[in-house]
Amino acid sequence: MNKVYQFLNLHFGEEAKDKVLENVTSSISFRGANVWILACAIAVASVGLNVNSTAVIIGAMLISPLMGPIVGAGFALAIYDFDLLKKSIKNLAIATVVSLFVSFLYFLLSPFKEAQSELLARTAPNIYDVLIAFFGGLAGVIALTRVEKGNPIPGVAIATALMPPLCTAGYGLAIGNFSYFGGALYLYTINCFFICISTFLIVKLLKYPKVKFVDSAREKRITRTITTLILVILIPSFYLAYQLLQEKKYSQNVDAFLQEEFINKGYTLIYEKTSFNSRPKKIELAFLDKKFANTEIEDLNKKLTDYGITNTDLVIRQDSTDLKRDILAEISKQSRNVSEKDVTIQNLRTELSTYTFNDAELIKEINILFPELAPYSIGKQLVVVNPDSSFHQNIITYSAQKPLNDNTTLKLQKWLENKLGTKSVRIVRAN
Incomplete structure (x- = not known):
């Protein structure tokens, strides 16, 4: 039993508590560079949603500094640091308003306002989004309290997806669709709240010291408030999941x-x-x-x-x-x-067609009129005259034991030029 406890012990590899708290506090503020980085990340995510590019959206989520104040709020609740909580909520509000403004401005100016699949995916959240936010938040906070942070941090930024819902909310405002705006903002709220709750639970589990003494009555009120908020957010998500299943x-x-x-x-x-x-x-x-x-x-x-x-x-x-x-x-x-x-596929097909020869009727006629030609191959080849000049040429390469005489070769060439409507025809005997 002791081995199992050691195996699952979260205190193993834990960073010093004061250092973790210092890092969390320093990542809360949205001033100067952080605001500009956030605005750029929102712009990138908006472009990604607009052109339906998953790779661009993922890149934007990795850039975003939004996780800071959310994790800070979870820490503040767990250690009863109400000054830190107010600061975290204030900075999260600033970040949210900046994000909504940038995405609203982008979609207002963008000539492409069609709702793509990546946008629509953020307009109807359900219980699965709650689970993603909660477990993603758990992984992120556990990684944050380690000496070696490891790979989970960028993975959590991608999984919990804070940027796309905000951009979708901005899109809803820009096109006047308040159903999209409400659904996306609800998803954003789910993500923020359950990352905060998962942070709260891990900090409690790791027994971080309380900053202020709180009497049991007030502690119970805080617990009841958190429980009520969880239920208020969970119930609509269950309903939306049920609707999704029914559909x-x-x-x-x-x-x-x-x-x-x-x-x-x-x-x-x-x-x-x-x-x-x-x-x-x-x-x-x-x-x-x-x-x-x-x-x-x-x-x-x-x-x-x-x-x-x-x-x-x-x-x-x-x-x-x-x-x-x-x-x-x-x-x-x-x-x-x-x-x-x-x-891209169509362009490749067009390019490929310039190199392939696919005229079954012509090949049938060659076999009838020039049976002595077989075996042979026919196709198009790029002929480079110099670095600045090239052209495509139709070439027949034949391997008959007896070479065609000059008269037959000329006759075949003239016939092919007439059939193909081009003077660029060449007949070659393989050695």
């Missing part, structure tokens, strides 16, 4: 319904829109050539309950004019959201 189940049921009732029967689905948050919920569909009678639509609506889909209206769009407009709008929206990866 996932609903989506799976809709997919099963579509598969069984339409796709398996050979109907070509060309339009699908599911409105989970409308009352009642709505499934809108359209098909390539299948027309449904009103009685068929009524029967399909009745079948929804067989798949666990309740309080839902099934609407089959059969008005070609309105449907065409909606489909074109959806295509236009998707084309605006083409990712950087897709653009």
